Amino acid sequence: MSEDQGNSREAVISIRGLRTAFGDQVIHDGLDLDVFRGEVLGVVGGSGTGKSVLLRTIIGLNPRRQGSIEVFGQDHAHLEEAEQRRLERRWGVLFQNGALFSSLTVTQNVEAPMREHLALPEKLMREIAAMKIALAGLPPDAGAKYPSELSGGMRKRAGLARALALDPEIVFLDEPTAGLDPIGAAAFDALIRELSHSLGLTVFLVTHDLDSLHAICTRIAVLGEKHVIVAGDMQTMLTFGHPWVREYFLGPRGRAAMLDKD
Amino acid sequence: MCPVNNLSRAKPENGRSAGPPDQTQVKRSQGEGGTALEFSGEWTISGLASTDKDLRRWGDEITSRTNLNLAGITRLDTAGAWVIFRTRKMLRDRGLEAEYAHAREEHLALLARVEDGDQPLPPETARPNILMELLAEIGGFMAGAAQEFRALLGFLGLTMSVMGRVLAHPSRLRLTPLVHHLETAGLNAVPIVSLISFLIGMVLAYQGAEQLRQFGAEIFTVELVAISVLREIGILLTAILVAGRSGSAFTAQIGSMKLNEEIDAMRALALDPMEMLVLPRILALIIALPMLGFIADIMGLLGGAVMCWAALDISPGLYMQRLEEWVPVGHFWAGVIKAPFFALIIGLIGCFEGMQVQGGAESVGRLTTKSVVESIFMVIVLDAIFSIYFVVIGL
Numbered sequence: 001m002s003e004d005q006g007n008s009r010e011a012v013i014s015i016r017g018l019r020t021a022f023g024d025q026v027i028h029d030g031l032d033l034d035v036f037r038g039e040v041l042g043v044v045g046g047s048g049t050g051k052s053v054l055l056r057t058i059i060g061l062n063p064r065r066q067g068s069i070e071v072f073g074q075d076h077a078h079l080e081e082a083e084q085r086r087l088e089r090r091w092g093v094l095f096q097n098g099a100l101f102s103s104l105t106v107t108q109n110v111e112a113p114m115r116e117h118l119a120l121p122e123k124l125m126r127e128i129a130a131m132k133i134a135l136a137g138l139p140p141d142a143g144a145k146y147p148s149e150l151s152g153g154m155r156k157r158a159g160l161a162r163a164l165a166l167d168p169e170i171v172f173l174d175e176p177t178a179g180l181d182p183i184g185a186a187a188f189d190a191l192i193r194e195l196s197h198s199l200g201l202t203v204f205l206v207t208h209d210l211d212s213l214h215a216i217c218t219r220i221a222v223l224g225e226k227h228v229i230v231a232g233d234m235q236t237m238l239t240f241g242h243p244w245v246r247e248y249f250l251g252p253r254g255r256a257a258m259l260d261k262d
Numbered sequence: 263m264c265p266v267n268n269l270s271r272a273k274p275e276n277g278r279s280a281g282p283p284d285q286t287q288v289k290r291s292q293g294e295g296g297t298a299l300e301f302s303g304e305w306t307i308s309g310l311a312s313t314d315k316d317l318r319r320w321g322d323e324i325t326s327r328t329n330l331n332l333a334g335i336t337r338l339d340t341a342g343a344w345v346i347f348r349t350r351k352m353l354r355d356r357g358l359e360a361e362y363a364h365a366r367e368e369h370l371a372l373l374a375r376v377e378d379g380d381q382p383l384p385p386e387t388a389r390p391n392i393l394m395e396l397l398a399e400i401g402g403f404m405a406g407a408a409q410e411f412r413a414l415l416g417f418l419g420l421t422m423s424v425m426g427r428v429l430a431h432p433s434r435l436r437l438t439p440l441v442h443h444l445e446t447a448g449l450n451a452v453p454i455v456s457l458i459s460f461l462i463g464m465v466l467a468y469q470g471a472e473q474l475r476q477f478g479a480e481i482f483t484v485e486l487v488a489i490s491v492l493r494e495i496g497i498l499l500t501a502i503l504v505a506g507r508s509g510s511a512f513t514a515q516i517g518s519m520k521l522n523e524e525i526d527a528m529r530a531l532a533l534d535p536m537e538m539l540v541l542p543r544i545l546a547l548i549i550a551l552p553m554l555g556f557i558a559d560i561m562g563l564l565g566g567a568v569m570c571w572a573a574l575d576i577s578p579g580l581y582m583q584r585l586e587e588w589v590p591v592g593h594f595w596a597g598v599i600k601a602p603f604f605a606l607i608i609g610l611i612g613c614f615e616g617m618q619v620q621g622g623a624e625s626v627g628r629l630t631t632k633s634v635v636e637s638i639f640m641v642i643v644l645d646a647i648f649s650i651y652f653v654v655i656g657l
Contacts, residue, residue, distance in 0.1 A: 102622030118307060124314045126383055127348065128307070128341050134379035135340070148621035167307050167339035198375045199340060200368070 010037045012170060012202050013058060018067035020050070020057055027053050029226040031067070035170075040196050040203040042213045044248065045223030051206045052096070054223065055172050058204070059093060060084070071170070089117055091170040092163030096178065098155035100147040106133060106158045107143035113165045129165070136161035137191050153184040157191075164195070170202045177209045189215045210249075210257035222248070286313045286342065287334075290320060296327030296359075299349070302334025305342030314345055321352030328353050333364035343369070343376040351380070417614045421544060424536045439542035447508040447543075448550030452557060454507075455500050459558040462499060463491055463565025471574050480574050484584040487566035492593040496558040498645055501604040504551060505637040509612035512543050513633040516616025517626040525617075535617075544609035551605035555598050596657050600648050604641050611637040 013035035020028045027050040035041050043051050056062040058069055060076040068075055074087055100109050110129040114120055120128075133143050136157040147155055156176055163171055176192065177185035193216040196203045205217065213220055214234065221231040222245050230240050237249045248254060285303040292298075299320070303309070330350055335342075346362075353360035362373065390398075428434050470486040516539055519525055528535045563585070570576040576584075615633035619625050 103624045114307070118311075120307075120311055121314055124310065124345070128344055130381055130383055131340065131344050131376060131379035134381050135375070140381045146621065164340075167341055198371055 011035065012037045012072055013204070014070045015058070016068050018054075018057070018069065019065040020053060020062060021065055026226060028057075031227045033221055033228050033231065035202060035204055036219075037169075037202055038196075038200060039218045040193070040205060040216050042217035042220045043204065043206045043223060044208065044213065044220060046244065049223040050226075051223055052174055055093075055174055055204065055206050059088070059091065059172060085117075089113075089166050090168055091172060092166065092168035093172045094156065094159045094163045094174065094176055096174045097152075098147065098159035100155060100158055100162065102147050105144055105146055106138070106150070106161070109147070109158060110143075110161050110165050113162065117166065129161075132161040132164055133158070135195065136164070137187065153180050153188070156180070156188065160191070164199075167199070168201070170204060171196075172204045172206075174206050175208065176205070177207065177212055182211075185209060185211065186215070192216055210254055214257050285309050288313055288317065292326075296329065297324050298329045298331055300331045300334060301346065302336075304337040305335050305346070306337055306339045307341035310341060310345055317345060317349045318352075321349050322356075324353060324358065327359040329361060329363045331363045332366070332369055335366075335369060338369050338372055340372065340376055340379075343372045344379075347373050347376050347380070414611070414614055417617075418610055420536060421540060421610060421613075424534070424541055425545075428537065428541060434537060435545075436538060436542050439538070440546055443508075443543050443546035444550055446511075447504065447546055448554060451504060451507055451550075451554055455503055455554050455558050456561045458499060458503065459491070459496055459561040460565040462495060463487060463562035463567075464569040465565075466490060466495070466562075467566040467569035468573060471570075481576070481584070483570060483574060484566070484576065484581055485588050487570075488563060488585055488589040489593050491562035491566065492559055492589070492597045494597065494645070494649075496562050497555040497597045497601055497604070498641070500551065500554045500558045501601070501608065501641045502638055504547065504554065504605070505608045505612075505641065506634055508547065509608045509637045510630050510634045512609065512612030513616040513619075513630045514626055516540075516613055517619030517629060520617065520619045521622070521626065540609075540613040540617075543613055544606060547605035547609040548602045551608075552598055552601035555601040559594065559597065592657055596652055600645065603644060603648075607640045607644060608637045611640065 011034040013033070015031060015033045018028050018031040018033075019026070031054070033054075043054065045051050053062055057064050058071065058076075064077070069077070071087060072090065074083070076084060076087055079087060100106070101112065104112065107126070107129050110132050111125050114125050114128065130140070130143060134140065138154060138157050138161065142150065142154060142158065147158065150158060160171075160173075160176070163173075173192070177188050180188060189212050192203060192205075195201060196216075203216075205212070207213065217234075219231065219233055220237055222229045222237070222242075224242075224244055229242055230236065230245060232240075234249075237245060240246070286305050286309040287301070287303040289300040289302075290297065291300070299317075328350075330346060332346070350360045350362070362370065365373070389395075467483055467487045471480050471483045474480050474482050474486070516525070519539070525535050525539075528538060567578055567581045570581055571578060612633050615629040615636070619629055
């Protein structure tokens with residue numbers, strides 16, 4: 001992954017003319033979005049603007065009505081099943097509540113994708129799982145625990161460890177800091193920034209957390225009115241004229257987050 | 263003397279679709295300055311299986327100063343970096359000098375990152391002897407069963423005290439959930455209970471007649487069907503059906519409410535879950551089960567009558583006459599009197615196991631199964647106790 005870093009404007013995800021709907025309710029219409037290699041893209045928008053739906057549509061969990069979504073130049077919906085599996089191995093997903101398998105320990109959760117997709121020796125798999133658990137910032141004894149024995153923050157870290165199990169090139173994070181205390185959220189932000197930097201990850205981050213946007217996102221896309229209202233860096237957001245965007249970034253919470261950063 | 267090992271592994275089916283298939287290669291050579299390990303190819307997680315084994319062996323084998331030459335690596339991920347780092351660590355732990363050489367900057371950063379994640383593996387738990395394990399399992403099961411029986415008795419006591427409280431203040435009885443559960447556990451069970459009892463009545467009549475015909479005593483088929491349906495089968499069958507239909511539903515409902523913290527929310531709002539959830543369910547079963555048992559009795563007798571008419575030429579009139587003459591109503595009471603007790607047991611176990619749910623979805627499934635098996639078992643045990651008791655008191 002590292003040799004590609006020079007070419008920083010290569011779009012790894014490219015969405016064109018996307019339309020999704022549940023029954024009569026149209027969620028996205030004519031949505032265009034690019035995610036470039038190595039960037040941390042924050043996706044924001046009011047409740048019900050389809051941020052999570054967009055994430056789920058990209059990874060193929062939600063059907064779409066129209067449009068194309070190319071990840072690494074391939075459209076998931078038009079691939080053979082084996083090619084789909086191969087593409088899915090190149091991304092990792094952290095669901096909102098971790099979505100850990102409740103009948104497996106944390107270590108087994110992290111090993112699950114390796115066990116399923118690769119033929120690795122047992123011991124190497126345990127070593128790699130232990131390393132990923134440590135990289136996700138969990139203490140060593142967390143590996144033997146079941147998800148129900150973990151706190152919310154630890155569950156998210158465990159979910160991140162599982163998302164990173166196959167060394168993906170893109171990680172999708174669905175509100176990773178929601179429900180964490182400010183200190184835990186800041187630590188999680190730092191972890192994501194550090195991992196994305198040292199592992200050369202591309203991060204697709206759905207969030208409501210203004211602090212996260214300031215702290216780790218290199219680019220922000222605002223969802224609303226069924227499409228991307230604006231995409232760009234923080235400076236673009238702060239000078240953009242759309243009323244919702246102004247309210248979001250320049251409202252009391254937005255300003256507080258900016259002060260924090262300064 | 264230059265031992266050279268060349269390892270390569272290609273796994274086309276696992277290869278990333280862009281670029282060549284994943285390969286990890288490492289070459290070991292002995293030079294003047296010590297050992298050199300030359301790493302090349304794509305050091306990513308999908309190609310590690312074979313090189314891992316050799317590197318682990320070499321980590322124990324090599325006795326000289328070692329250079330880990332990383333110049334040939336085209337692609338590196340954390341898993342690959344881990345294996346390289348581990349090799350160096352194994353050598354260093356044995357007091358040897360081992361250094362990375364010609365590594366790219368970003369690869370060094372990744373290797374440093376992986377070093378942060380280095381921690382001792384938890385010791386592998388030794389598998390105890392299988393006999394010991396079996397004994398321990400049996401012991402654990404017995405201890406668990408005893409503990410659980412005590413807890414169930416405690417729950418019975420709690421239910422009784424809540425029931426007493428509600429009887430003292432009838433306005434505390436939740437009428438809406440009671441009626442709702444009467445409908446789902448009682449009324450909605452009528453078709454299946456009727457159908458099954460009807461069929462069993464037919465089967466009993468047919469099988470009984472086959473045997474009794476050998477003594478020329480077919481006419482006793484009526485008593486056979488009537489007594490067995492009224493005393494035992496009607497009510498037992500109903501109880502088993504209700505345990506499977508409603509006992510399991512109680513466990514699953516209360517269990518998922520517990521997972522969803524609804525039970526805690528009730529307690530926090532000073533609402534008693536025993537009063538809100540458990541009592542209406544148990545009371546509904548206690549009211550519904552005798553009625554269902556009565557329906558089962560009637561349908562069983564009806565099934566017997568149909569079969570007697572069809573196969574034995576015993577007309578419905580004759581059937582009724584023999585019933586009235588030879589089957590005293592005591593048999594019916596001996597059956598139906600058991601129904602409220604069965605209902606109490608089914609409701610109690612169903613709700614109790616629901617309250618035991620903790621952790622995740624798996625626990626709901628396990629305890630639902632347990633609740634059905636336990637309540638059917640307890641119903642049959644209780645039925646046996648009743649039989650002995652009725653013999654003793656001559657009912």
